[in-house]
Each structure stands twice: as structure tokens, then as C-alpha cells.
Amino acid sequence: MVDAVVGVFLDKLINALASERRKVIEFRDEFENMKSQLYLLQSFLKDAEKSKRKDHIVRALVDGLRELIHDAEDILADCQLQASKQKQTSDKWLVYVSPLELAFRMKTGNRLRDINRKIASIKDDMRTYLTSTLVTSTNSEEANGNVERWSSSFFDMTQIVGLEDDANKIKRWLFQARDGLTAIGIVGMGGLGKTTAAQKIFNDRQVEDHFEKRVWVSVSQKFKEEDIMRIILKNLGDASIGTDRGELLRKIHQYLSGKSYLIVFDDVWSVDNGWWSRLSDGLPKGNGSSVIITTRNRQVATKMGVVDQRIHQPKVLTMEEGWSLFCKIAFAGSGGRHIDTRLETIGREIVEKCDGLPLAIKAVGGIMVCKSSISEWRRIADNFNEELSKNTDLVMVSLQLSYDELPSYLKPCFLCFSIFPEDCVMLKDQLIRWWIGEGFVPSKNGKLAVDTGEDCFLGLMNRCLVEVVDMSYNGRVYTCKIHDMVRDLVMQMAKEEAFCVLKDGCCRRLSLTSYIEENNINKVDLRLRALVSTASMNEVNKISPDVFEMLSKSRNLRVLDISESIMEAHDKDLLSDVGSIPHLACLTLRNVHPLTQVPPSIKKLGNLRILDLSFCHNLKRLPSCITILENLIVLDMSCCGSLQCMPRGLGKLSNLQVLLGFKPSSPSCQDGCCLAELRSLSMLKTLELRITQAEEIADDELNALQDLEGLQHLIINCFNSYGPDLVEKLNRLSLPRRLHELSLKFFPGDRSPAWLNPMSLAELDYLSISNGNLSQMHPSFWGAERFTWGLQGLMLESLAELEVEWEKVHQAMPSLRMLCVRWCPNLETFPLDDVGFKGGMWRKEE
Known part of the structure; x- marks a missing residue:
């Protein structure tokens, strides 16, 4: 991964030199020398990455270079910090000749010269062992530092091929269950698709309707019995955090008693400590209740009560099934266009080598999704064949190849997954904010950091290295996880790279x-x-x-x-x-x-880019010094119920790209931030407003959001609002015309606001309305003959009073492709199996 470390540092160094801060300029000669040396070294690094696994000398060189770059990065950060301190000091001459300053300059200069000498030595040694190909910018994904924007905004990683007959067989077993507790096993080697098959059944609409309760439990190799019980309770709506197994089991029995339920125990490795015996004894029996166990070990399934007649062993995919799965991934962005016959020939050769293993096919297909030339396909196919000749573990070879082919900027992002425990469900935003904080996300091409971070996540997801766990109606990913075999790879690579x-x-x-x-x-x-x-x-x-x-x-x-x-x-x-x-x-x-x-010492964090205080329910105020953190790009105050207001001066944070949980100041909060201050936040992409009373929006602030041309996603949250004047005030708001996505939560009126119409929001793609008293839509909502909605997705949730006809909605939204309805019992004409309390999804057939 040293190519990634060098790439990240060069990006920072180039930006620092361009800023012409005095402290960096003082060492310009050394930094420029370092930059030149590293540019030359990059031509060797691709070969070095491939050679280091078999050449101990190259590995030592690469390891040494990586540590030198980390040291240089720390020196650069110190220089930038010193420059910021000097900028804030009035008498700069005295600072410049102070003993501390002189000592800093001498120490820093010596360190930089020493690092440059060592880098030059490593470059000479690499020239001895490797042949430079000088192709550092030929990869289409990395040319000029570009991060590819995928043509497909979301690719379903659980693409299922060849499982219909298997799923129907297991569903019959489930529906035939009567007395006792029916146990079904899905058994097979890693990468065969056991979890995918279980997911297909678990999410099947017939299965959902058949069982009153459904629970998914990831067991994994290392677990605690009480953790499994708490996960079950969590799925049943109980957030118990105790450790008393007897009490936890009693609660589980209470929740499931008298009900038909399905529990999936995914990836079970052992029952040797008796956990299953104790848990199953406490589960209520009868009512057709069942458990599904996925495991690599047939004996484990047998010990958990699965009889031979109800053990399903997924078969490997046929050649045509494998090719179909490969195409869905490798050509995901092609829009169904004709596949070049030369690519098909190479692709079928690769699929044949995968021996029908879905995970291997997905991994190699994920490499090809961003490769377009015949030569690239042939090179990867040859590498695949070469690695298979040395390693018989087909899945791990395909995953290793997938890692090797990652663009350098994605490798450290991928290795971040190594820090999480097995079967951990991760927040996508937590990952992206980490990547931005460490500088893994490229900062070129004028793109917002949060957008580039999303692209990085999408790059890993579309390569089948990350699996989606939870996502919104419009494809926005909330949580994710990685396959256990992918985790084996990431742990191995993180260890090798000393990550x-x-x-x-x-x-x-x-x-x-x-x-x-x-x-x-x-x-x-x-x-x-x-x-x-x-x-x-x-x-x-x-x-x-x-x-x-x-x-x-x-x-x-x-x-x-x-x-x-x-x-x-x-x-x-x-x-x-x-x-x-x-x-x-x-x-x-x-x-x-x-x-x-929040401690006042936060004012010293001049480099702070992301501050996340979400769900801090006891937090009432932010310190006023937060307004001097000019590098902030994300300020997340969502779900801070006690927060009274934001500090005045927030509008000075001109680099903000995401602002969540913004509560405008009311007249009683004299030093708070008003809505008008947001006018200056020209880089704002996502904004959540939390409005509880009419006084929080002054009459001259009704158009405060109108000029935020970069704003793409606006959330208006009126949870816990009060006062009869709020609806009238909200109805008079002016929103940006180029808004891409709008979410209304707990809107207090019984009729939608007048500005919610296709004329005012002509570029809106996604609309979400949830909770509140909405019972009808304003006449303007339906547009006119020349004005119809361009919406791609619509979500309506927890609107018990809303009554509209599907035909009218469909006529006003001819481009609608995705519809999600939950807890809206009066929408009986909508094209969903069940639009009542269970909810449903509708997707337009392509």
C-alpha cells in the first residue's frame, strides 16, 4: 500500500506548496526535492507492490519508505500548524527570531534533509531490483487524480442467480412447519452463497407475511451468548443491555410466546460450549416457528437439530448462471448495451476459472466493472491464471486480485475495515468521515470532500468488497458490512502493510x-x-x-x-x-x-474538518468559539434534543458542506444563530433544519435558503413543534430551485405547503414525507398540463390521515421509478401488496 501512502502525501504536499504559507515556503527547496524524488519513485511502486510478497529486500525497502513518508507528513503538518500560529500573532518579527522558532527551523531542516537522503537511497536500491515501467498515470481511474463517478448510482450486491428452485424448496419446508421448532440448515464452503440464499428467503414477501416475527443473527467465530440474546431482543424492539442470560432469555420467550417466528442464525461455527442448547430450550415452540442455520460445518447443523432431510447444500453455479452473475456486475454501468465479443471471450474464460463460486465471480467481476480496454481485461485474466497456478484457494485468489487492482486511493479506505470486529455492522458516514480526517480521500478536481468520499465508498461497494445492510428508498446506504472471507483478506493485508x-x-x-x-x-x-x-x-x-x-x-x-x-x-x-x-x-x-x-479548548483545533455531536441528548449549547474553526466541512448536531440554538457567527464557516440539526435562534436566545446567517454558506450540500416554533424564522428570513445554489438535500424536521403560527410561516418559505432531494419530517399542517410543487422544485428527484398530520396535498402539488414532477423516487411513511389516489400520483409523476410506503393505511389504491401497517416497495419495470 506504499503507493497509496505516497499518493496521499503528494496530494497534501502539492496543496501545501500552492498555499504559499510562510512556514512551508521556508523549506520549499527540501519539499520540492522530496516531491521530485517521490514522483520518480512512483514509477517503481507498482512493481514493488507485486514483488514484495516474494522478495524480502523489496519488502524492507517498501516498509522503510512508508515510515519515511509518515514522518514527512507529520513534519508538513507541523509546518502548517506553525504557520497558522504565526498568522494569528501580531508581532511576527519577534516570533521569527525567537529561540523556539530558531530551534524549530533547525530541527525541521535537518529532519527533511535526512528523509530526502534516505528516500534517494531507497530509490537507487529499487532501481537495482525493479524495472521502472513509468506508467504512473495510465490507469484510467487515477489519471490526473480523478476519482471515477460510477454511471450506476447503486448496484445490488445481493444479485441472485440460480437460487429460485433452492429458495422455493426451503420456503416449502418453512410453510410446512407445525409443532415444535423446525430447524433448517444451509451448509457449504465459504463463498458458495449460503448467506445470500438465507437473505433471499428472509426478505421474501411470502415469508414476511407468513411469520409474525423475523430475526436475523450473525453469529461468527467469536461471540458471547448474551450478545446473541441481546441481538434477538434488539430485533424484537427491546434495547436490553444486561448480561444476565436467564433474564435475557425470559424476555425473548415473553416476546415470542404464542407467535410464529423465524430466526436466522448466520455463519455458525461451533456449538461446543452449549449455547445453542440453552437458547433453544428457552425458545417457545409451535405455531410453525422455525430457525435457519447457515454454516460451513454439517455437524454444527446436526447438533442444532437439523435433520438430514432439511439440510440444503447450495450448488455451484452453472457456466451460464456464472456468466449471468458476472455480467450483472462487470457490465453494471453499461445500461444493457451490446457487449464487445472480445470482452465476452475473456470474461467467459475468467468465469470458467471461478468454478461456479459466486463470491469469486463477484470479486473478479467487481474488478472489471471499471476496466474498459481489451488489454486491461487480458492482463487481469492472465494475472488470475498465474495466481491460480500458485494458490488453489480460488476465492482468496480472486479477492487478493481484487485488492491488488484497487486504485491506490481506495486501498487505505479498504484497510480501515480491518479495525472492526467480525460481523460488525458499520455506519457508512463513520467510515467516510474517518477517510476524510486521515486524508485518504483525494481533493482534486474541485469536488466536495463529502462527494469524493461517497465515490470512494461506492468504488468499494461496486467491486463487491463491501455489502449493503441498510439503505434508504432512493439507494442511499446507511450501514454496511463485509463478508467473512473479505475480512480474512483485509486482516491479512492490514498486517502485511502495518496499517x-x-x-x-x-x-x-x-x-x-x-x-x-x-x-x-x-x-x-x-x-x-x-x-x-x-x-x-x-x-x-x-x-x-x-x-x-x-x-x-x-x-x-x-x-x-x-x-x-x-x-x-x-x-x-x-x-x-x-x-x-x-x-x-x-x-x-x-x-x-x-x-x-463541548470544551472551550476545541478552539485550538484549527485543522478540524469534521465535528459529529449527533445523539448527544444532554447537550444544550455549543461554545461560541466553534465559529472560528474555518476548516469545518461537516457539523452534525442531528438528534440533539436539548440543543437550544447554534452560536451566532456560524455563517463564517464558509467551507461547510454538511450541516445537520441546525436549530435557528428564537428571540429568547440572544446570542444564537439565525436562519439568515446560512445565506453565506455557498458550499453547503446537505442541510437539516430543526424548527419547533414560528418565532425561529423571522419574516425577512423566509427567502434565506433561496440562494444556496449548491444545496442538494434539504431536511425540514418539525419534531416536537408547537404553536398555531408555524404552519403559516413554513408555507411562506422559499427553497432553492435546484434542490435534488427534499425530506419533510413531522410537518405540522394537514395540507402540504404550497411551494411543494413541480413548478417551484423543477429539478427535485427524490421526495420523502414522514410522520405528522398530513391528510391532503395542496392543489399546486399536482402540477399542470405543462408541469409534471420529474421525481425518480417517493417515500410516504407514518401518514395515518393521508388519502390520495394512486392514479393521480402516477399521472403527476410520470418519471417515478421507486415508491416506498409504510404505515399509510388509507393509500389502498397504490401498487403495493400491502400499503397498510407493514408497508411496501414498488419499482417500475424497466
């Missing part, structure tokens, strides 16, 4: 789970770059003073994420020194309890 743990045992990136082990705290030094919470849905972190003492040793920390945590001391004491981490770029305090205030 998390260095060769001397010290930590570069550390996960924050329940308790950080003491030996990990002792291995933290200046090289720590990221501390990231990996708490699952059933866990909370417990933050002790030792953790914050550890952070005081980590002045090069870029990402601090202590979300889902309970602090064992007062937040004022623990967070008071957060300002002593000078290079911090991402600070995530999501759902930290009991966070009541």
Missing part, C-alpha cells in the same frame, strides 16, 4: 471497544493516527481517564472517534485537553453520555 500495528508493536490505528486493553494503551506513541469506536449496536464503550492520558501522547492523531461511549468521569474533566491534539481533523462524539458541553 494498524507497526513492526515494533506500537499502534498506528486503534479500535475503541468496550474497554481498551491495557497493553494497547502502553503501545501508543506519537505515531497513533486514529482511535475509532467499533462498538456494535448492543455495546457501549466505557471511557476511563487512562484513555485520555494516552491521547496526550498522540499529538499526531488525526481521527478521534469515541462514539457510543459512557465516560467514567465528568465530561468537563475528560475532554478538557482535546485542544492539545493539534492535527486533529475528525472529532466524533456521537451518542457520548453524559456529554453536556
